Amino acid sequence: MIEAAAGAGYPMESVFALEGDAIQGAIEVSAEVMRYLAPTLHPRGPVAVMRIPPSGHMTRACLVAYDLSDPGNLGTLIRSAAAFGMDVGVTAASADVWAPKTLRSAAGGHFATTIEQDIQIGDLRDHGFSIVAAVPRGGSDPGILRTVERAAILIGSEAHGLPDQLGAHVKVTIPIGVESLNAGVTAGILAYAYGRDRDREGSGPGSASR
C-alpha cells in the first residue's frame, strides 16, 4: 500500500520499519514500538504517516458507495473501481474512506483512482452522470449497462439497500436465486458488466467516459 501511494506521488511525512528490514528512507523501530504505531495486532511493518488527501473530483464513470457503512465493503468497492478504471463517489453516511480497515480492503486502490466524498446524487445528475441503482429485484439485466454512458453505479448497504426515490435512470438486478450477494461483490460484478463490451472495442470504461 505504501508503494502504491509513493508510486502515485502521494507525499509521506515519515515511514517506520522494523529493525533490519532495510527500507530506504525509513526510521527503524523495535517490534514493541511498531506494535504501538500500527493498527493491527501483529504488525510486520512498515508503517507510513501521510496527510489524508483532499476529496477528489470525479470525471469518469464511477461506482458510488451509497450510505455503505461497512468499511470492508467500501474498501472492496474502491479496489474494484480502481481495477476497472472507474472513479469512486462516497455519500456522507458511508464508512470512513481513510479508516485502516477501508485502506486494507482496498489494497492500494485509494491511490489508483479518484475518490470524491460527501457526494449528492442530484449533483451527479446535474453533472451528466447516468444514475444506475443496483436493486435486489425488479431491475434490468446488468447487460443493459453496455448501453449506458458515463454511469454512476449506486451500491447501497446490505441492510438498507437504496431509497426508492433516488430518481435513477436505470435500475439493474444481478440474476441470482433467493440468496444475497456481498455489497463489494455486487459492485465488482456491475463494474465488470459496465466495462465488458467497451473493453472489446479496445477502450476501457474509464477512457470511454472521460
Add this chain to the structure above:
Amino acid sequence: MIEAAAGAGYPMESVFALEGDAIQGAIEVSAEVMRYLAPTLHPRGPVAVMRIPPSGHMTRACLVAYDLSDPGNLGTLIRSAAAFGMDVGVTAASADVWAPKTLRSAAGGHFATTIEQDIQIGDLRDHGFSIVAAVPRGGSDPGILRTVERAAILIGSEAHGLPDQLGAHVKVTIPIGVESLNAGVTAGILAYAYGRDRDREGSGPGSASR
C-alpha cells in the same frame, strides 16, 4: 444465519438468546454470559450450537477455493456460489470452512449450497468437471464460460494464485488494468459470467449442470 440453518433442516443442539429477546426455544442468558459464548466482542445474540455437518458431494457446476487462506474471501466465495446456484469445493490448505469469520462472511450461504472439503483437482477432472483456472493475465475473456459445461472454477489466493501445472481445460482472465481484484470478487464475477447466458435460457448454472 441461524434462521438459514434451521430453515435448511440443520439440527441445532441448543440456541442461546439475550434475556428479553423472546426467541422460541432459546435459552435466555445475560449479556455477560453471551459475551462468553459468542466469538465477537459485542454480541447481540442469538448464538446456536450445532454439529459441523459432514463434507458434501458436489454435483453441480462449482466455485473451488484453491488454497484460499483468507476466511473472509472463502466466506464471500461460498455466499456467491449459493446465490448463483453453484456448489463449492475447498482444497485442504484453504481456510477453515466452519470458522466464525468464514461463516459470517458467507451470511448463511453454508446452508444454501453443497460444500465438499479436501478436494483434489484430479478427482474433479475424473468426475467430468471442466477445470477452469482464474489467472491474472493471459487467459480467455470470461465470456467464454457460457460455452463451458459443468465448470469447476478455481480461485487461488491473492498472494499465490494458482499453480501452473493444474492441467486446466480453460484459463480465464477478468479484463482489468494494472490493479488487482479481491479473490471473493473474482469468484463472484466468474460465477456471474458462467451463469449469464444460461439464465437467459431460463435455466440457472445449477440446473444446467445437475
